[in-house]
Amino acid sequence: MSKRSTPPVAKTSTVAAGAAGASSGTLLVLLANNLPEANALKSWLVIAAPSLSLGIQWLWLKISSTMDTRNRKRTQGALFSQARVTLEKAIQNPLTSAEHKASLREKLEALEKLEIEAIEKELEVLQKA
Numbered sequence: 001m002s003k004r005s006t007p008p009v010a011k012t013s014t015v016a017a018g019a020a021g022a023s024s025g026t027l028l029v030l031l032a033n034n035l036p037e038a039n040a041l042k043s044w045l046v047i048a049a050p051s052l053s054l055g056i057q058w059l060w061l062k063i064s065s066t067m068d069t070r071n072r073k074r075t076q077g078a079l080f081s082q083a084r085v086t087l088e089k090a091i092q093n094p095l096t097s098a099e100h101k102a103s104l105r106e107k108l109e110a111l112e113k114l115e116i117e118a119i120e121k122e123l124e125v126l127q128k129a
Contacts, residue, residue: 016060025053080115087111 032045087108091101 014061016064024056025049028052076118080111083111084108 026049028045028049032042032049035042035045087104090096091104091108096104
């Protein structure tokens with residue numbers, strides 16, 4: 001089974017893309033119908049409406065997918081930073097026992113390993129693209 005280079009698109013994104021595409025196509029047909037019969041653009045606009053609809057739907061899905069990926073990465077980065085800062089503060093706390101500090105250091109190392117693995121996965125996806 002092949003791996004996807006982009007995350008799966010949410011069902012709501014697909015529905016929204018379909019709505020955007022259908023709305024734009026319908027709007028184009030309505031605008032064309034308001035043109036006088038003698039206008040040469042009228043028939044071309046009606047003919048182009050389905051293609052424009054599909055193009056807008058594709059564009060919507062691409063933008064939605066890109067934004068979802070960026071938001072996921074931003075959230076992931078913020079969580080990694082927050083966890084690292086919290087662990088480092090606890091390790092620096094003079095009231096923390098030596099045993100607890102050792103446990104916190106192990107958690108910090110595990111966090112760093114997890115962060116590196118996440119970066120490696122992103123690199124693998126980029127290399128396969």
